Amino acid sequence: MSENEKASNFIDEIIIDDLKTGKYQGRVHTRFPPEPNGYLHIGHAKSICMNFGFAANYEGGICNLRFDDTNPIKEEDEFVESIIKDVEWLGFDLTDRIFFASGYFQQLYNYAEQLIQSGDAYVDDQSAEDIRSTRGTLTKAGADSPFRNRTVEENLTLFRQMREGLFKDGEKVLRAKIDMSSANLNMRDPVMYRILHESHHRTGNDWCIYPMYDWAHGLEDSIEGITHSVCTLEFEDHRPLYDWFLIKLDVYRPQQIEFARLNVNYTITSKRKLARLVQEGHVSGWDDPRMPTISALRRRGYTPKSIREFSDKTGVAKRDGVADIALLNHSLREELNKVSERRMAVLDPLKLVITNYPENQDELLPGQNNPEDESAGKREIPFSRVLWVERSDYVENPPRKFFRLTVGQEVRLKHAYYVTCNDVIKDSEGNVKELHCTYDPATKGGWSDDGRKVRGTMQWVSEKHAIDAEVRLYDHLFTKENPEDVEEDGDFLDNINPDSLLVMKGCKIESSLKDADIESQFQFLRHGYFCVDRDSSKGKLIFNRTVALRDSWARKQKNK
């Protein structure tokens, strides 16, 4: 995009304007700044797509992945690894673009001394409780700390001693000297450094004081030459502080821009709550395919492109809102329809015997791999006398306009023949055991030129050639659009969907799927898009249903 093009959202507008005025000498440099204390989820994906997207949209634009690792108590290398993997998987190049806040600890420390020198920061001996109680309230001003007016020398000495480890955790903090009566609570002498005798995942035991977010973040941006520092709405109150530090230090000043974080219906993105789902065993792990984490979406079969599309389509604004998960599914189907090879699978098998088909005869029938893509070619599908079809495709007393299997109705077996059901074999309890049909040899390939109207087409697999598979069907993890919508005294777990996972065993699938790789994706005709789960092993295939096909027939029946 050039600066003459139309902005697609308010942040683009700001960027284009800055490009015009030369505010940053024509640079666009963004960053995605996760704390490595957990797994990334769909909300982070949006932020990643936005930030890397802004950079990619402009000539020479750059986006850093910067780990905001200023709290050693919560952070781990494991998360650094998974975050890098997720960002790259989403399609963004991180070559030379991985940074750590911890890499700037010394610079941050020097800046802090500079602020002490200028009389803008002081060491406070008050306890955390004291600081809290003297902060005031939303409507009442806070009170100055008794240590607020120490001399520069005393502050410097104390701060250096803090850094040297002479004090215990919590004994002292460094605070910015701003205004205890500010209406903005963030400006009431915010803590810049706390003492934490903790080993850091990257700096080990080099430090026992660690910078707070507000102190560190703007400087991290400044050091990296960030131009547009995009964050979520709750940081609007922090912007004056972000600016205050940079102005006091007289350093390069990026601008913080806030937007409304992405919320998605039927899901939660609170790290704490996701952790509860895992810890309390409501899901199998952080990458359980029902989770909204990027690793779970990947395992479930969502594609990077569909997530990027979703991110684009949900837009950028300052209004709090909830995006419809259906929009993600739309993007997904749109892509998968174009690229997925089709296969036939019978999830709930019912035996169908073609009584007039020769015993012991097999034949191979060609089937198109992907009607949306000629280059995907064809495959040979084995056909024989005994087949599996979907149990739900047979109905004894069909509703109006039912085109599937019922006695006397001719249907098409995809790629194969027309068959007509003549007899239904039931067990003593009246359960349907088998369908006995006859086929028309003249309809080989699934077509006849005589103008016969066959409206129903269904998938099948040859009994003797089929292989077994387990198929996992997923539904929303929560029953309510807003999982937080609970009765008094309830919590979000009350809204867990007991049917969010349905495991189908003994499914019958085409033998061509035998050597399918982990994560490979297919459309199972008339069912949906599926991928091979990593729980699969040799001889035991397990498929995840990524998303079902739209089913207007089922919807219509349901509405009746």
Add this chain to the structure above:
RNA sequence: UGGGGAAUCGUUCAACGGUAGGACAGCGGACUCUGACUCCGUCAAUCUAGGUUCAAAUCCUAGUUCCCCAGCCA
């Protein structure tokens, strides 16, 4: 009762004083060797009340509703 934000179809984003538009969802239909895909049609919104103006979603005034902030978390 302090400060900071936000209010447009069911949802979401646009319209930057000049015809309220797109996407998703919904509904109806056509097509179809997937009741898929595709195509066509259709439903549907400016928080309220005043004001300025030839003209207001947009500007002004007064309200209303919702979100965020009192971590030595980010």
